[in-house]
Amino acid sequence: MTVPSGDxxxxxxxxxxxxxxxxxxPPHSFARIVLACLLGLCASAARAQPATDAVREAERLSxxxxxxxxxxxxxxxxxxxxxxxxxxxxxxxARGFLPIPVLVTExxxxxxxxxIGMFVRPRREAGEAGWARxxxxxxxxxxxxxxxxxxxxxxxxxxxxxxxxxxxxxGTGRVxxxxxxxxxxxxxxxxxxxxxxxxxxxxxxxxxxIAPKSPWSVGLRYxxxxxxxxxxxxxxxxxxxxxxxxxxxxxxxILEYDTRDNVFTPTRGVYAESFYMASRESLGxxxxxxxxxxxxxxxxxxxxxxxLGGRTDYQWSSTGTPxxxxxxVMLRGVPAMRYQGDQMASAEVEARWQFHGRWSAVAFGGxxxxxxxxxxxxxxxxxxxxxxxxxxxxxxxxxxxxxxxxAHSPGTTAVYFVVGNGWFRP
Numbered sequence: 001m002t003v004p005s006g007d008x009x010x011x012x013x014x015x016x017x018x019x020x021x022x023x024x025x026p027p028h029s030f031a032r033i034v035l036a037c038l039l040g041l042c043a044s045a046a047r048a049q050p051a052t053d054a055v056r057e058a059e060r061l062s063x064x065x066x067x068x069x070x071x072x073x074x075x076x077x078x079x080x081x082x083x084x085x086x087x088x089x090x091x092x093x094a095r096g097f098l099p100i101p102v103l104v105t106e107x108x109x110x111x112x113x114x115x116i117g118m119f120v121r122p123r124r125e126a127g128e129a130g131w132a133r134x135x136x137x138x139x140x141x142x143x144x145x146x147x148x149x150x151x152x153x154x155x156x157x158x159x160x161x162x163x164x165x166x167x168x169x170x171g172t173g174r175v176x177x178x179x180x181x182x183x184x185x186x187x188x189x190x191x192x193x194x195x196x197x198x199x200x201x202x203x204x205x206x207x208x209x210i211a212p213k214s215p216w217s218v219g220l221r222y223x224x225x226x227x228x229x230x231x232x233x234x235x236x237x238x239x240x241x242x243x244x245x246x247x248x249x250x251x252x253x254i255l256e257y258d259t260r261d262n263v264f265t266p267t268r269g270v271y272a273e274s275f276y277m278a279s280r281e282s283l284g285x286x287x288x289x290x291x292x293x294x295x296x297x298x299x300x301x302x303x304x305x306x307x308l309g310g311r312t313d314y315q316w317s318s319t320g321t322p323x324x325x326x327x328x329v330m331l332r333g334v335p336a337m338r339y340q341g342d343q344m345a346s347a348e349v350e351a352r353w354q355f356h357g358r359w360s361a362v363a364f365g366g367x368x369x370x371x372x373x374x375x376x377x378x379x380x381x382x383x384x385x386x387x388x389x390x391x392x393x394x395x396x397x398x399x400x401x402x403x404x405x406x407a408h409s410p411g412t413t414a415v416y417f418v419v420g421n422g423w424f425r426p
Contacts, residue, residue, distance in 0.1 A: 116140025
């Protein structure tokens with residue numbers, strides 16, 4: 001089945017970095033993929049009367065259920081306080097990997113699916129924070145109708161009472177995507193160039209909190225990848241890369257600030273990350289280039305169970321950056337890679353209203369812009385998007401909500417399966 005790209009739907013369960021060689025971003029989104037599939041259980045199981053907010057909050061914060069009491073069978077999937085579907089115990093006590101089917105509806109790669117195994121490891125010695133910031137591991141694979149496929153694995157673990165955090169991931173596969181703006185004139189920014197990217201890569205990262213309980217941490221990230229771009233059509237422009245193996249070997253430095261009350265679905269706090277990466281021939285890379293990214297995300301609780309959130313993102317890439325690693329607008333409702341440039345800036349706001357028990361309504365809107373500068377060309381592209389959705393509190397001990405968003409941008413209406421939040425960072 002062929003689906004016009006403008007009508008395809010998009011799933012946030014797919015890693016936001018998947019259209020690129022997946023090692024170029026930390027593998028945090030595999031948790032989103034895994035947990036998104038658990039949302040399907042809500043429809044058949046959420047049926048009892050909701051508890052009051054005060055009772056539910058007390059249960060979440062105190063974890064008063066005795067550790068020696070283990071619910072068996074069907075009871076593992078329901079909260080003993082309000083009787084509603086809750087996967088907290090199942091996630092924290094499951095032995096080994098939890099196998100889950102995955103649905104992919106990304107507009108840039110088409111419909112597809114796959115499977116994944118995920119293990120959530122709450123850090124019990126850390127008390128409440130151990131559930132709000134658990135260790136995560138996962139392994140899986142996906143494939144879509146346009147020939148895209150990938151297998152990947154990742155792990156995020158915290159050590160020394162949360163003072164040290166390590167992140168590791170690897171993946172291999174093929175991504176079939178359309179890229180824009182590869183020519184030397186303005187019309188090329190509306191002309192898609194169809195590529196297949198065969199990739200293999202890995203990422204390793206370590207963060208060190210500068211003081212106990214401090215929100216500030218510093219870290220190092222190393223990215224290695226081999227990517228082979230292949231044109232799927234006759235070349236539209238001269239000089240397009242085709243069947244040339246590109247090697248990326250890039251260390252990077254990270255500065256992070258984090259005061260979120262929860263990594264899955266925050267209700268207050270700030271997350272900020274500054275990341276600079278330099279790929280060098282002296283380290284085995286085929287080209288020298290640099291990339292920089294600054295992310296700032298915040299949440300503010302408002303009266304009447306409303307949480308207001310906002311995210312800004314700025315990215316820059318130097319001359320020599322491979323075309324598939326140039327910054328692109330990442331907003332709900334905007335297809336991946338549709339708006340690329342040497343620089344990218346975007347902003348998105350979201351309001352979530354928990355109006356009844358575990359259920360919330362969501363509204364959001366965003367704006368993104370890219371700028372490209374070449375010898376005979378300077379071009380700016382702008383795009384707006386927005387939409388609505390809902391959430392269900394799927395695992396109260398972990399503060400984990402899940403739901404669906406419907407988003408729109410010019411030429412595209414997209415459906416997202418969201419687990420945690422649309423701006424998830426581990």
